[in-house]
Amino acid sequence: MKKNYYVTTNGELKRKDNTIQLETKEGEKKKIPVKNCNSLHLMGQLDFNTRFFEFLGKQETLAHYYGWYGDYRGSFYPKEFLNSGLVVVNQSEYYNNSQKRLELAQKFVEGSSYNMLQNLRYYRNKGKDVEEQISEIENLREGTEKVDTAEDILGIEGSIRRSYYSTFNKILRDSFVFTKRVKQPPDNEVNAMISFGNSMLYSSILNEIYRTQLNPTISYLHEPRERRFSLSLDLSEIFKPVIVDKTLFKLVNKQELKPDKHFDKDLDGCLLNDKGRKKFVAEFEERLEQTIYNEKLERKVSYQRMFRLEAYKIIKHVLDDKEYKPYRAD
Template identity: 45%
Template sequence: MSRTYYLFSSGCLRRKDNTLAFETADSRRHLPVEDIDHIYCFGELDLNSKLLDFLGQHGISIHFFDYYGNYTGTFLPREGINSGVLLVRQVEHYLDPEKRIALARNFIEGAMHNIRRNLEKRGENEACQRLDEFREAAKEAGEISDLMSVEAHVRKLYYSKWEEITGWEFGERSKRPPANALNALISFGNSMLYTTVLKEIRRTALSPVISYLHEPSERRYSLALDVSEIFKPVLVDRLIFRLINQGSLNEGHFDQKLNYCYLTEGGRKIFVQEFEQLLENTIVHRKLRRKVKYKSLIRLDLYKLIKHLLGEDLFVPMKVWW
């Protein structure tokens, strides 16, 4: 089974015969290509086009993060699974305003349901009632901009409860740079989820650049942003709450200066390890009546999206029941 490799140290990644060699100032490690699915780089990496060609031949993707843990981009090998029919349907649903907003509304509905579940589990009844009002507003939204406005209000309400939930300072959402530890965790966790969703999209015939809630652009795989909205409350937010409440992360895991805060390498290692473990955890699926991995929930939603696009069934996003 293919694995994901995380390179936290700076070094040089080279092709060595029919395998990979990662060289740092102190060591050399050989990575068999048959065992690699994705590579995450958190340090400065020296590589060349010969290596990228080799990775492309073996279907290996590399995700790059800067010194502070900010996601900067992804190298994807050439297309693996193609479907002309599905591509045409994706474009049709984007170009048709009614079809597009119906899908965009479903992404928002899934996100709001899962956010509400997090608040409900923590006894935030007043916030849940307010969120229900936003859910009704989303049903009436006639434009994508209206939906995005509702989503912004929901997030503001949700984040206003994070200091109470975690006991850590939060204030308001800040991204580049994150102003405090909670913002740093959200940004890093969301980046990890984005690349995870992108992995799953690549395993289907869906195009990652055609989206419905977020506007497609040349610099990002916007369908991954759409799908990530559904899973942020479940795979990122709940993990953050657990790591803080259990004491797995503390102030020592953050590099805090006057105007920014970032996870240290040690903090990133803890989060990555726990995130990978969470994706491998299983839960009994209510409809399938069998155990499925958390990461499989993402692909199940992608298959549901494909059926919707092909006119076989309506897309109903994953709504957390536990």
């Protein structure tokens, strides 16, 4: 399986013969084997040239850019090579038909809320007092069948997530305090990890959408807008509890990340420092490579592969009216 490469240092990226070379500000040179590269995640202050991007395009390799606080800023998205007018037309039809769009939006929230509940049930069995939030989320889930628009569904999803996030202080070690979700910029260590993890998940799912016939700008739960790949946002909701939150829980509760060693704070917000970022990336990648049994394929597949399988299910839904069933964690 091809690897994701994360560039956290400052320097220059350029084509060197038939591969990519990173030259740091200190003069150190490192090669990135492009034939083994699934995607690039660029987190440092980096210089490029057009030859570099032309080479990435020929290799069908995506590159994702992150801001100072680990927030997603954009992607280099090569020319699509699996174009299908039929898929795009049907995707658009499902968006333009309010009932069809509503049904897909409901499915995304059904999957995401189920996976949140699975996390909470795990910690309830570990003695954490999360029963109130489990009941609240179960009640909110029922409300998704009683609304008329995708916008209403997104509002319910927001209420579910607020209830879910309110348990984090009970799940995480006492050294990490979390009161509410704050973005742009994150105001504390937990928000910094959530923002960074969500950005990487969004990019990782976009990698897999690119390798299908789906148009990543046509979405159903989130409103499509200019300059964003909103279908990746839809699919990310399902996998946030499974990938991002479990990564965060493990790093904090096993004391692999500590507030005084792995984060930087300034007047504007909080971010993972270089050491913290590397630890989070390593655990995130380990999570992506973890395998789970897929009943349809009758074999184990990685979570990274599961993202693409989820996209294939969307294609079958819009082409063949085969009911989309979101991924549910065991």
